[in-house]
Amino acid sequence: MYKLPRGMHDFSSENINKRNYIINIIKKNFEYFGFEPIETPAIENLSTLTKKYGEEGEKLIFKILNSGDFIKDNKSLFKENNYKNIISTISNKGLRYDLTIPFVRYVVMHKHKIIFPFKRYQIQPVWRADKPQKGRFREFYQCDADVIGSKYLWQEIELIQLYDEIFTQLNIPILILINHKEIITGLLEICNIDNNYWNNILIALDKWYKIGLEGVKKELLQKGIPNNIIKYIEPFFLFKGTFKEKIEFFSKKLNSSNKVTNGIKDIKFVYNKLQEIGLNNTLELQLNLVRGLNYYTGIVFEVMPKNKNYSIGGGGRYDNLTHIFGLKNISGVGISFGLDRICILMQELKLFKNIIKYYPKILFINFGNSEAIYAYKLIKILRSKNISAELYPKPIKIIKQLKYANKKSIPFIISIGKKEIERNKISIKNMILGKENEYDNIETLIANIN
Amino acid sequence: MYKLPRGMHDFSSENINKRNYIINIIKKNFEYFGFEPIETPAIENLSTLTKKYGEEGEKLIFKILNSGDFIKDNKSLFKENNYKNIISTISNKGLRYDLTIPFVRYVVMHKHKIIFPFKRYQIQPVWRADKPQKGRFREFYQCDADVIGSKYLWQEIELIQLYDEIFTQLNIPILILINHKEIITGLLEICNIDNNYWNNILIALDKWYKIGLEGVKKELLQKGIPNNIIKYIEPFFLFKGTFKEKIEFFSKKLNSSNKVTNGIKDIKFVYNKLQEIGLNNTLELQLNLVRGLNYYTGIVFEVMPKNKNYSIGGGGRYDNLTHIFGLKNISGVGISFGLDRICILMQELKLFKNIIKYYPKILFINFGNSEAIYAYKLIKILRSKNISAELYPKPIKIIKQLKYANKKSIPFIISIGKKEIERNKISIKNMILGKENEYDNIETLIANIN
Numbered sequence: 001m002y003k004l005p006r007g008m009h010d011f012s013s014e015n016i017n018k019r020n021y022i023i024n025i026i027k028k029n030f031e032y033f034g035f036e037p038i039e040t041p042a043i044e045n046l047s048t049l050t051k052k053y054g055e056e057g058e059k060l061i062f063k064i065l066n067s068g069d070f071i072k073d074n075k076s077l078f079k080e081n082n083y084k085n086i087i088s089t090i091s092n093k094g095l096r097y098d099l100t101i102p103f104v105r106y107v108v109m110h111k112h113k114i115i116f117p118f119k120r121y122q123i124q125p126v127w128r129a130d131k132p133q134k135g136r137f138r139e140f141y142q143c144d145a146d147v148i149g150s151k152y153l154w155q156e157i158e159l160i161q162l163y164d165e166i167f168t169q170l171n172i173p174i175l176i177l178i179n180h181k182e183i184i185t186g187l188l189e190i191c192n193i194d195n196n197y198w199n200n201i202l203i204a205l206d207k208w209y210k211i212g213l214e215g216v217k218k219e220l221l222q223k224g225i226p227n228n229i230i231k232y233i234e235p236f237f238l239f240k241g242t243f244k245e246k247i248e249f250f251s252k253k254l255n256s257s258n259k260v261t262n263g264i265k266d267i268k269f270v271y272n273k274l275q276e277i278g279l280n281n282t283l284e285l286q287l288n289l290v291r292g293l294n295y296y297t298g299i300v301f302e303v304m305p306k307n308k309n310y311s312i313g314g315g316g317r318y319d320n321l322t323h324i325f326g327l328k329n330i331s332g333v334g335i336s337f338g339l340d341r342i343c344i345l346m347q348e349l350k351l352f353k354n355i356i357k358y359y360p361k362i363l364f365i366n367f368g369n370s371e372a373i374y375a376y377k378l379i380k381i382l383r384s385k386n387i388s389a390e391l392y393p394k395p396i397k398i399i400k401q402l403k404y405a406n407k408k409s410i411p412f413i414i415s416i417g418k419k420e421i422e423r424n425k426i427s428i429k430n431m432i433l434g435k436e437n438e439y440d441n442i443e444t445l446i447a448n449i450n
Numbered sequence: 451m452y453k454l455p456r457g458m459h460d461f462s463s464e465n466i467n468k469r470n471y472i473i474n475i476i477k478k479n480f481e482y483f484g485f486e487p488i489e490t491p492a493i494e495n496l497s498t499l500t501k502k503y504g505e506e507g508e509k510l511i512f513k514i515l516n517s518g519d520f521i522k523d524n525k526s527l528f529k530e531n532n533y534k535n536i537i538s539t540i541s542n543k544g545l546r547y548d549l550t551i552p553f554v555r556y557v558v559m560h561k562h563k564i565i566f567p568f569k570r571y572q573i574q575p576v577w578r579a580d581k582p583q584k585g586r587f588r589e590f591y592q593c594d595a596d597v598i599g600s601k602y603l604w605q606e607i608e609l610i611q612l613y614d615e616i617f618t619q620l621n622i623p624i625l626i627l628i629n630h631k632e633i634i635t636g637l638l639e640i641c642n643i644d645n646n647y648w649n650n651i652l653i654a655l656d657k658w659y660k661i662g663l664e665g666v667k668k669e670l671l672q673k674g675i676p677n678n679i680i681k682y683i684e685p686f687f688l689f690k691g692t693f694k695e696k697i698e699f700f701s702k703k704l705n706s707s708n709k710v711t712n713g714i715k716d717i718k719f720v721y722n723k724l725q726e727i728g729l730n731n732t733l734e735l736q737l738n739l740v741r742g743l744n745y746y747t748g749i750v751f752e753v754m755p756k757n758k759n760y761s762i763g764g765g766g767r768y769d770n771l772t773h774i775f776g777l778k779n780i781s782g783v784g785i786s787f788g789l790d791r792i793c794i795l796m797q798e799l800k801l802f803k804n805i806i807k808y809y810p811k812i813l814f815i816n817f818g819n820s821e822a823i824y825a826y827k828l829i830k831i832l833r834s835k836n837i838s839a840e841l842y843p844k845p846i847k848i849i850k851q852l853k854y855a856n857k858k859s860i861p862f863i864i865s866i867g868k869k870e871i872e873r874n875k876i877s878i879k880n881m882i883l884g885k886e887n888e889y890d891n892i893e894t895l896i897a898n899i900n
Contacts, residue, residue: 002498002555002775005543008491010556012563013570016487032833034811034840037466041458041589042492042545042575043512048452062493065513065541067579090540091515093455095492105452106460113462115857117843120463125492129517139491150843154822158840165833273819277826325452361484369723372604376727383482383615390484390608393567393600407565 007130007138018352019141022342023123025169026143030121033162035145038120040102042095042127049094052101052324054294060128062095063087095127099144100321100334107148108325116149116330137340146334148322153266156299156317157273159335160283163303163313168280170342171351173306176279177286180267180299181316183250184290186259187236191229199294201225205237208288209309213238237287243271246285266299292316301335305345312338312345362428363405365415366392374421378414378442385446405431412449457580457588468802469591472792473573475619476593480571483612485595488570490552492545492577499544502551502774504744510578512545513537545577549594550771550784557598558775566599566780587790596784598772606720606749606767609785610733613753613763618730620792621801623756625732629739630717630749631766633700636709637686637737641679649744651675655687658738659759663688666738687737693721696735716749742766751785755795762788762795812878813855815865816842824871828864828892835896855881862899 004010011019030037049061096102099122107114123143132138145162147155160176167174188198204219211219213234220230239249247268254260267285274283289302291314298317305312315335322330346352362382364375375391382389392401398415405413413429420427426445427438439445454460461469480487499511546552549572557564573593582588595612597605610626617624638648654669661669663684670680689699697718704710717735724733739752741764748767755762765785772780796802812832814825825841832839842851848865855863863879870877876895877888889895 002559003495004491004559005493005495008493010491010560011489012560013486013488016489028836029833032836032838034838036463038463039461039466041454041460042577043455043458043589045453045455059517063515064545065515065537067509087515095514109452109454110460110462115854119840127492139493147843152843154816154841154843157826161830273823273826276823277830366604373723373726376607376723380611380727383479386478386482388482388484390569391604393597393602393604404565 007132009137018343022170022339026166026337029162029166030145033158035119035121038106038122039124040106043093044096044102046092046094048105049097049101053097060130061097062127062129063091064093066090066092097128098126099124099142103146104321104325108322108327111327117147118149119147121145141339143337143339144334146332148332149330151331153269155333156270159315159333160274160301163335164279164281172345174281175304175306176281176283177289177302177304178267178283178299179286179289180263181293181296182259182263184293186257186263187233187254189259190254190257191232193229197225202290202293205288205290243283243285270299295321312341361410362387362389362412362414363410364391365398365401365413366395367417368395371416375416381442457582459587468793472620472789476616476787479612479616480595483608485569485571488556488572489574490556493543494546494552496542496544498555499547499551503547510580511547512577512579513541514543516540516542547578548576549574549592553596554771554775558772558777561777567597568599569597571595591789593787593789594784596782598782599780601781603716603719605783607723609765609783610724610751613785614729614731623731625734625754625756627734627736627739627752627754628717628749629736630713631743631746632709632713634740634743636707636713637683637704639709640704640707641682643679647675652740652743655738655740693733693735720749745771762791811860812837812839812862812864813860814841815848815851815863816845817867818845821866825866831892
């Protein structure tokens with residue numbers, strides 16, 4: 001009867017514990033790397049959100065109705081039946097669609113208080129009226145780290161190390177793919193491909209993992225890219241080899257383009273420094289990594305779990321994002337973690353098995369009001385020692401109280417009835433091992449329980 | 451130019467650290483008391499939200515526009531100019547307005563999976579299109595703990611202990627006010643006051659702190675309550691005395707009412723048990739504590755900072771909340787923490803002064819690419835030992851790099867240039883004490899920094 005809206009989900013404590021396990025590792029590393037948290041409100045003005053996410057993205061923004069009886073004040077408007085005019089009159093706010101645009105808005109709004117280079121991280125939910133599917137909801141968390149105000153490639157090196165470190169700590173082996181906008185645009189320039197085709201080519205290339213080379217070629221032909229051009233660029237995308245071999249091949253074959261030369265210089269710098277510092281995971285140069293190339297301007301990255309063909313993180317260098325809010329010449333670079341996908345993946349890989357906290361949690365059997373007071377005095381001490389403890393709320397049959405403990409997987413039971421109070425002993429039962437121990441006082445019990 | 455919508459706020463890392471300090475103490479204690487977290491989505495169906503918050507509350511719900519061109523499909527509707535009909539056609543979702551209704555909806559939806567009594571906590575933002583004022587925003591966090599499925603008064607005792615413990619740990623001395631719905635309704639029955647007046651009386655009494663006794667009396671007269679009745683109930687609200695004296699006075703004067711007798715029995719039980727267990731703060735019986743008495747059914751509480759007259763928390767027993775979603779006979783009781791007000795109060799009382807973490811945070815001076823590699827190898831080790839460390843991104847003048855560290859209050863600086871690399875020493879400067887120390891290797895540095 002009472003349902004949730006499409007694409008919305010409740011989270012049980014089990015879900016939350018899993019998500020928090022991942023978030024804590026991400027957060028901790030963000031902070032060790034010198035990033036500091038900010039948060040922006042869920043509701044932004046539509047003037048901030050529109051014209052930022054492309055035509056398709058914009059349709060997915062959840063719009064909020066203005067307050068008050070706006071129809072009374074706009075009678076003539078409603079007679080027009082013009083959808084766009086009506087919408088812009090009755091709604092001027094929307095829900096956060098990603099963390100990048102609010103971050104850029106934040107930087108521009110607070111620029112006088114910010115110390116640049118500004119390293120911020122942000123972990124908050126975003127909302128998109130997208131078609132729900134496996135691992136894609138209409139409300140989901142994004143985890144972003146960005147540096148704004150420094151053009152130096154050391155930032156890219158830092159961010160790759162951040163990916164490497166976090167996924168190592170999560171026990172997920174990954175491939176870190178890297179590419180450069182200028183290598184791609186240089187290649188397209190060499191081919192003399194009209195600018196207007198670029199977007200279509202990038203869209204086709206982006207589907208490589210899904211539709212394969214043949215699919216990409218088919219789509220390129222359909223979009224009007226001549227066959228000889230496809231033939232020319234094909235070897236660059238198909239070239240197999242180590243990172244170094246790829247770099248050599250590209251720089252030899254494409255040295256007529258300054259852009260390619262620049263791009264390769266950047267990639268080489270980042271690769272060489274990372275080799276010296278050391279990475280746990282593999283870095284791969286991947287020319288068909290082209291997602292977001294409409295607003296990225298330099299190096300781009302993407303993270304894929306080893307032997308899987310989907311992304312669990314991505315990012316890149318953007319030189320012009322603060323431009324759109326009127327602040328020029330501030331370059332930024334950032335990465336993002338796909339929290340929901342990471343969570344699903346870890347579940348598949350059974351990586352949560354050993355991490356779900358098994359902490360001492362004690363249920364006191366309720367024998368009635370006078371024993372309850374005795375119990376509560378002990379419970380108070382236990383809680384002050386960071387041990388979760390509770391009294392069953394009702395003095396019902398013991399078997400029923402034990403059933404509750406069992407269903408809730410509470411590992412320890414303490415039963416203190418009149419007899420135990422007289423004897424002045426505390427006995428505790430470990431429900432997992434089925435073992436009972438008796439102690440003289442609560443302090444020795446605490447010393448032995450951890 | 452780019453503004454935030456009214457009542458919305460950005461949070462800087464300083465704000466977030468303060469809020470998280472409070473949240474962590476609340477959360478920790480919730481867990482030690484046996485509560486487990488749940489989360490519900492920001493967006494709920496309007497059918498879940500409407501008719502729950504009263505007429506005034508309902509106006510403050512942020513409504514979300516349905517997707518798609520709904521005007522094309524509803525041309526005739528828009529000609530009608532009927533505000534309510536139009537709204538219900540173009541919007542069927544709204545933003546979370548509190549945590550109680552979504553929690554009750556959660557319990558009803560997942561009842562087959564839940565083990566009762568169900569002790570849940572929930573810490574999430576809610577949104578209200580309220581008039582913004584000091585300490586009241588349109589987006590704010592609520593922190594709630596509720597037990598559902600147990601009528602026993604031990605729950606009330608637990609929740610008062612939870613308040614007591616959390617505010618003790620936050621260093622905020624408080625008064626915990628307690629009242630009982632049945633004492634109030636019994637009193638009104640004795641006076642033979644028509645049911646229809648009750649709500650007005652409660653509303654007037656609720657303003658006691660703001661408008662004082664004379665204000666309340668004036669409002670009651672305006673609402674048509676006869677003077678002799680005001681005279682009759684006045685002494686109960688004015689009675690000064692200890693908790694015990696109040697109980698004796700009320701039970702003697704009002705023993706003709708079964709309701710009052712029941713209410714006093716509950717209050718007495720809770721008070722006596724808490725005396726035995728022990729409380730750090732004062733518990734006070736306060737008859738003019740009447741907020742929410744339209745849906746609370748038993749004991750109600752409110753927390754006020756000592757010597758202030760505003761609330762920083764409240765709650766009570768509700769027997770009928772799951773009713774509205776079709777699930778009968780499930781009693782609940784819960785408390786809530788006013789996070790924003792607690793934060794403002796702690797700032798006023800300068801309670802954040804000693805808690806803002808001073809953790810080892812190190813900036814490495816950037817001398818150029820070859821020294822950077824040397825630095826990064828050390829930075830990697832530091833981070834793996836939970837120390838936040840970063841290299842300044844650009845090899846600019848040292849004085850400028852030091853300025854950055856100073857502005858960002860980074861406490862430690864390591865400068866490793868060519869000379870230091872040759873000498874194979876690491877020297878670190880404590881910017882707060884102005885002291886420099888030299889170490890043979892990074893491990894001894896780490897051992898001495900904490």
